[in-house]
Amino acid sequence: xxxxxxxxxxxxxxxxxxxxxxxxxVGDGKTDDSPAxxxxxxxxxxxxxxxPTLVIPPGRAFSLKxxxxxxxxxxxxxxxxxxxxxxxxxxxxxxGGCGILSWLCxxxxxxxxxxxxxxxxxxxxxxxxxxxxxxxALLFNDNNNLKLSGLNVVNSPRSxxxxxxxxxxxxxxxxxxxxxxxxxxxxxxxxxxxxxxxVDSTIGTGDDxxxxxxxxxxxxxxxxNCGPGHGISIGSIGENGATEQVEEVHVRNCNFTGTENGAxxxxxPGGSGYVRRITFEQITLNAAGSPIIxxxxxxxxxxxxxxxxxxxxxxxDVTFTGVRGTSSDEQVITLDxxxxxxxxxxxxxxxxxxTVAGKRRTAFCSNAHGTSVSTAPAVPCLSGRAxxxxxxxx
Numbered sequence: 422x423x424x425x426x427x428x429x430x431x432x433x434x435x436x437x438x439x440x441x442x443x444x445x446x447v448g449d450g451k452t453d454d455s456p457a458x459x460x461x462x463x464x465x466x467x468x469x470x471x472x473p474t475l476v477i478p479p480g481r482a483f484s485l486k487x488x489x490x491x492x493x494x495x496x497x498x499x500x501x502x503x504x505x506x507x508x509x510x511x512x513x514x515x516x517g518g519c520g521i522l523s524w525l526c527x528x529x530x531x532x533x534x535x536x537x538x539x540x541x542x543x544x545x546x547x548x549x550x551x552x553x554x555x556x557x558a559l560l561f562n563d564n565n566n567l568k569l570s571g572l573n574v575v576n577s578p579r580s581x582x583x584x585x586x587x588x589x590x591x592x593x594x595x596x597x598x599x600x601x602x603x604x605x606x607x608x609x610x611x612x613x614x615x616x617x618x619x620v621d622s623t624i625g626t627g628d629d630x631x632x633x634x635x636x637x638x639x640x641x642x643x644x645x646n647c648g649p650g651h652g653i654s655i656g657s658i659g660e661n662g663a664t665e666q667v668e669e670v671h672v673r674n675c676n677f678t679g680t681e682n683g684a685x686x687x688x689x690p691g692g693s694g695y696v697r698r699i700t701f702e703q704i705t706l707n708a709a710g711s712p713i714i715x716x717x718x719x720x721x722x723x724x725x726x727x728x729x730x731x732x733x734x735x736x737x738d739v740t741f742t743g744v745r746g747t748s749s750d751e752q753v754i755t756l757d758x759x760x761x762x763x764x765x766x767x768x769x770x771x772x773x774x775x776t777v778a779g780k781r782r783t784a785f786c787s788n789a790h791g792t793s794v795s796t797a798p799a800v801p802c803l804s805g806r807a808x809x810x811x812x813x814x815x
Contacts, residue, residue: 439476447483465499475499485525487523487526490530499532501536503538504537508542510544524557538571548578557578560583565587570591573595574598575599581607587617590618592618595609601625608630629653632655636665636667638666639669653672654687662693665734668697669698672684674703678708679709684713705745712750713744713773715755715757733761742767745770747775748773748776751775754785758788769795789803
């Protein structure tokens, strides 16, 4: 194949796919292919007409240092087909200097389609016990009409896929994996984004399978197999006294297997704003810890939590429907709300049993208001009694 020898390979049309090998990439897993990928991106982003495509060919591993792929691009849509593998530097020192925010960043790119069956390997194990602050693997910042599908994203130094300030995102068929004891390796983090669909994906990491942060609305999560990890979380919201909003998040037909948590909302005392109109529907539990949690005293993971502050994030209109299966914990429902209360909390057809035959299950309530129907263990506080109490069933 003809090697890249200059900008003569740049085209003004999208009639033929670009190939990173044509821009000098080697793909032996050792050579730094970052310069070649930057040149290829320049050609891709500068092409017009139709949907220009960049091919990352199979049978090769392309080693990349941190790279920022920045728009805007000339075409309204561009396509990157990841058929081969992309790997991070083999040592922490090889990542480069200061000011790095992520490994691979796509910024201000509209209509990006990133798909394929290749692996994107962050080689995160070298970071997990390192004194330096690690980076997320994939960061999508200010991208509209983004589509991600089919990719295998593994062993990120920190979170695997980050969406920030994105609108109109479709994610499907991803497989995201890292060891269950790898720290802060969220599968997908979403912040300041709207109209996001995450479907039919398998996520098993050392932290949240999916975390929805502040500034998000109209998020639909369906058909996720989660585990190991910390479940699907909203939050934490209100850190460092921030005012944040999250609304219209709907989680459906998901499985939690061996997770530390299940369906979780976590807010930090002293923050403000709201979390509202949230649904968790048809959730299957398989030895999942803490299946249902609203924690308004979240304190960066500290078990003792943080005390109430004068301000708190308002939590309301949260529904848990059809949550069924087994839990490894005794306390399977936790509604630990701030003094202002969590309002209009609804539980319908919730049936959680222990992984140990005959072991009791408990529900804990504090300042929670709402209703429950056909729920086991029973949560009587949701019928209107807003005092703190632990309820037991046998």
